Amino acid sequence: MSGSTPGTLQLQIRDHLEQDYADIYTPEALAALAFMAQFDAEQKRLMDERTRRRLMRMKQGWKIDFLDPQSEIKGTGIRVQDARDGNFVGAVIPHDLQRQWLQGTGPAAKPGAPVKSSLRNVAYALLSGADGWMFDGEDALGQTRTLSLDNQRSLKLAIARDPQFLEVAESVAQEMNSWAQGFFGRDIITDWRKQLNFTTKIFRARGLHLDDRHVRLNGQSFSASIVDMTLYVVNNHKTLHAAGSSIVLYLPKIQTAEEAGFWNRLLTALEAHLGLAAGTIKTYVLVEQLEATFQLMEIRAALGRHFVGFNTGRWDYINSVSDVNCWDSDFINPNIESIVMTYGYMRNYEDRVRRAVNTPDKNGNYALWQGGMEPNIPVGSEAGVTGSMTKARAGAVREQQEGASGKWIAHWKMAHIIRPVWEQVGEANQMGRPFPRLTYTAEDAAGLTLLEPAPRTIRGARNLLSVALQYGNAFGQGLQAAALKPADFFGNDDILYLMEDMATGEIRLSILWEWIHKGAALTEDDAETGLRAGDVFTMEIFERLLEEEYAKLLAADNRDVYDHSKTTTLPIARAIVAAYVQDPIKVPWFIDLLNINLNNMNIDTAKERIALYFTTFKEEGRRITENLDTLPTN
Template identity: 75%
Template sequence: MTASTLTIRDNLKDTYSDVYTPEALAALSALALFNKPIKKVMAARMQRRAERQRLKERITFLDPESSIPGTRIRVQDARDGNFEGAVIPPDLQRQWIQGTGPAAKPNAPVESSIRNVAYALLSGADGWMFDGEDALGQITTMSLDNQRNLKLAIHRDPLFLKVAEQVAGEMNTWARGFLGRETITDWQKQLDFTTKIFRARGLHLDDRHIRDADGVAMAASIVDLTLYVTNNYQALQQAGSSVVLYLPKIQKASEAALWNEMLTALEHHLGMAKGTIKVYVLVEQLEATYQLMEIRAALSRHFVGFNTGRWDYINSVSDAMAWDSSFINPNIEAITMTYGYMRNYEDRVRRAVNTPDRNGNYALWQGGMEPNIPVGSSEGVAASMKKAVAGAEREQREGASGKWVAHWKMVHIVRPVWEKVGAANQLGREFPRLTYTPADADGLIQLEPAPRDIRGARNLLSVALQYGNAFGQGMQAAALKAADFFGNDDILYLMEDMATGEIRLSILWEWLHKGATLTESDPATGVQAGDTFTESLYRRLLDEEYDKLLKASSKDVFDSSKTTTLPIARAIADTYILSAVKPPWFIDLLNINLNNLDLAEASRRISLYMDTLNREGTRITENLDFKPVGQ
């Protein structure tokens, strides 16, 4: 396949010629052959999901005598560490704090948009995961803006350096007021400190701008991987940096094997040694927790570590157990990393990374996300920062080599937890080897008593509606809190991304369709402890929470959104929660309405998606507005 057989919509090939370079287009064409295998794997996912729900079956461990599809590795060999893994490169040996966020802003000129990258690289974080997935808006051409900004920053373009100097001054002004000291002494030298990392979109998503020779939407994973690596690998290597990616939403070791094939193919095409590209895997799916060693083995010399995220993982557990009427989550606030199935999940990850491969190599464990932002009343900030530091201390004690923060202001608040200990990482710390017993499987879906109440339901609804609204405006990462706390500076905004919106809808779906029992009385609604969460109660809460958003100030809910993206967000949330068939991905319903502000058209697209899902068991993932040049 040649570059000419790829179709790029509108005139983007010309307007983004710095991203769609001849080299990048040639690499995309070389990797386009993976589009069909990815589509086949995603179809198998949907079939597997439907079959489990039809037969009411739980996820199980693999047969130890089987082989990992796409490899020659026996499952038992993977579990025993009998495979070739990676040596951790020098710039990943110490990753106490990684920040995360997109490299672009919606509807912003380059000089404004690229400030995101400057904040990240001047933050003092050991690494920054520039997001192409859950936190990156996808309206208009944001995925390409993201790639452009990263290329400008990595290649030290004069425009980026000009912006970085300005941003450094602003960051020091904040630091003097909040920390009592400056955090940047030499802004140019500081730019070299942070390891650049990129999160590609998962296998389940399609790119909005490119179709293959058959007119099929190109898998977003192919596009993100290829554009980022091809445009930046030489500059990164010349600067002594590794080429590092985060791979999201992997469910099975066979999917990891497919990623490994793509990574190897790109390395071969670009003349890089096999294993040059390093990857972390975000353990965001319940099924992956049953196959951790197998995933490590399948990614071979590319794999450097796992990350234990919270929100996506909770959603995956909810989705995998949608058929089980007895599996009902509590309030989202109760599901911390020490709660039931989350505690067991984290424990399996730390055991997996501390199992050596055949050459004695261990892997890294990057802990979870700190979503707090230190903006609010002095009392609110102090309480939230105390909680954030305590969470970091717990993860460090448990064996994590570092964690994430969602805002640059949190770096110097949380990083001292690891600085005090001083160890570069916790590679090879001793934990019991993984076991694969029925008790282990039970632990991965273990519920524990916790509140399930009207306050929890209001928070779930309010933030989910606000998130859908923010998504439609191009802000896939947004600082949000429930409407009842608007104007209360003691309650801080939290950085929310796609996963946090999705799990809220998922839990509400559980409560409604499984007849959740509420644990607390609520005088305002007349609900008594022991009452069931009914559709009439849900509709009342939806109306009330939506009304609060309509009446909110523009600071919390943009006035312009109240007649455009907010009604669409409500229609999507309502469809998701009421549907007898649980939608597989919240992002699908949001994606098909990107750049659409008309509620009637949104309703048509939502119906099209749900009808297709119910009738054919398939998802609509392509850009419905795709138009090739000249059409």
């Protein structure tokens, strides 16, 4: 396929996918992609600047700081102080986002599955009782084969109420009620057709740091963000509008207000191309990057009428804090289990977000704060489920009391367990709740990297390593989101599986990298290894634990580790984990190493690609983000 914009921009779609997915690559969608291709060069520039900024911080030992209040947010014409003062026009929150007590997350497709099987994902989501559902095109969606396109296809069919989807939804409703009868002693769905209209549909596009696997521009990689937002909006905006529903996106991995301004230009250009009023597309921003927490009001202002709220996630944010401080020998995280939302830098991050959304714009409009992820699933022993659900509800109560208008869940079974926390309070949202205005002091900056005493143990290291290996393996299988737990707890139903995504693996490796390369001291004795409190976590300890935890995965049954993965994707996951953790140069994204090995099952090829990535990054300061299987050959 080739589609052109004025000038020399030309798009190519690989392997006849334009014909195989003609329902997604419609003439309207192709025309919009060709129009939006003009922004790809700026996306590349912004990502190059990210890499240079990171490199300078590492070389010079720079800590992130707040922007100069008298400066301008690059590319927007907005003065930083005006953004902080609310001197900008933001969004009026649309009717179907006013109440978002509970948002579920997950992809709309399964790897290698028939259409009807993938549609089950959407049916579970829209029948769950969640107020909104973020259908994921990023962290929870595997990118093997054509899964990103299958995801778009499922959403289009479901939003259009295609007969295939309705047939699936009726069947899924019966299954959900059958489960609910056993768990709650009652049905959770009375009228499945009516229930399908309850949940607001939201789509998360891939971040600016990623490239699409199928579309290229002038023979070069092309922005996944542009592809995702364009295909979703073009294919669904008319149907959503006819149903009285908003077009809503989640924007991930934004680091700066300049990047938010770029997203604003993307959204505005697409709206103009489609004849939509400026500000029609509404966006939440996932605050997943430490740098973004230094620029919250600036990000709000840069997105203007498109912005409706922030989300405070956990895993990606912890990873960002670790990555930003990779040069600082004094910054060493504890066990991941200790880094909860009330821990040190996480507590200060959450506080800044709630203060930012409750600062009014020039028209008196506030924004929403959506709390973080609840990864538990109510499947396990009676004692395990009871304990975990009590903990999950307590976490939701804390967030509600702190000012969140809702939170996330990773599995539909949690909807009727968590949503009542907000339901019992009864307020649609907590916008405008009084909190102190944001301040921008040295103390505020220090609080965003605040470490507090917490355990650092061999048990913690085993958990970090086991789960990271499993997520790398799941990613290679096309399952970026999976229900996992450390291998030592396989078969123990008192310890529940947690439904999480690839970012969970990434932060675990970042912490292990810190422990090795910054000489982390253990805080407890360990009988199995003979190590004592105060001993340093060395490369030799890591290599021993890697051997032991990998052996446990090889010995696990098919329920926990697919047998066919043990000779294909699991060895590749191990090679990636070892390379990422052992190298003294910390590469910015674990996902890069996974992406360049998608669809590859050969360990020798994987090792070649891993070596190429490290060489390219070190010698050229460049990440490899392309689909290596489709690069033209000489």
